[in-house]
Amino acid sequence: MEFQERLDQIWDRITDADFLANRGVAGEVRYYIFDYEPGDELVVREKIRSLRRQNHPETDGFEIVEFDLYKMVIGILQEKGYLDKCMKYEEARGMEYVYTAVSKTLRLTTDQNLLVNRIARETPEHAVVFLTGVGKVFPFVRSHSILNNLNQVLDRVPVVMFFPGVWNGLSLSLFGTIRDDNYYRAFPLIQ
DSSP: OOHHHHHHTHHHHHTSHHHHHTBOTTSOBOEEEEEEOGGGHHHHHHHHHHHHHHOOHHHHSSEEEEEEHHHHHHHHHHHTTOHHHHHHHHHHHOHHHHHHHHHHHHTTTSTTOHHHHHHHHHOOSSEEEEEEOHHHHTTTSOHHHHHHHHHHHOOSSOEEEEEEEEEOSSEEEETTTEEEEEOOSEEESOO
């Protein structure tokens, strides 16, 4: 199926009663991936803006809530007063040091993961969550890590990750070149 056709089907998919019920045949929580060519990033961003404008929670029965992972990381670093420090650390100590420092600050490998917990806390009861900014936040945040951890704390609403790369049903490949760990629990948003 062509890219534009897939984009055009998103609204019908996310307003489908089975999709909004957020349960599969075996009762599993449904997480979805919408993968696309990285060169189509700006088109996807505009489509997400358009879908959000189209969404009327009072009549649709749900609210599209977008979490841009990159903006979240920058916001948390600013809140903690670490953003300027990160830039200085990169100059003085290199990117690997900054990566480790940011990972610890965000608590990415713990149950207190600031991104995951914020998403869970700020998601309304009747929502469809859009996760964006996956390419922008690499290598600090890995998509499979967010999905694996979020799956543990957010199971009441559908979650869609917009992924600039390739998802083959088993693994994620950011930009079609950087292989992420396996993530096999998600379903394609549009087949």
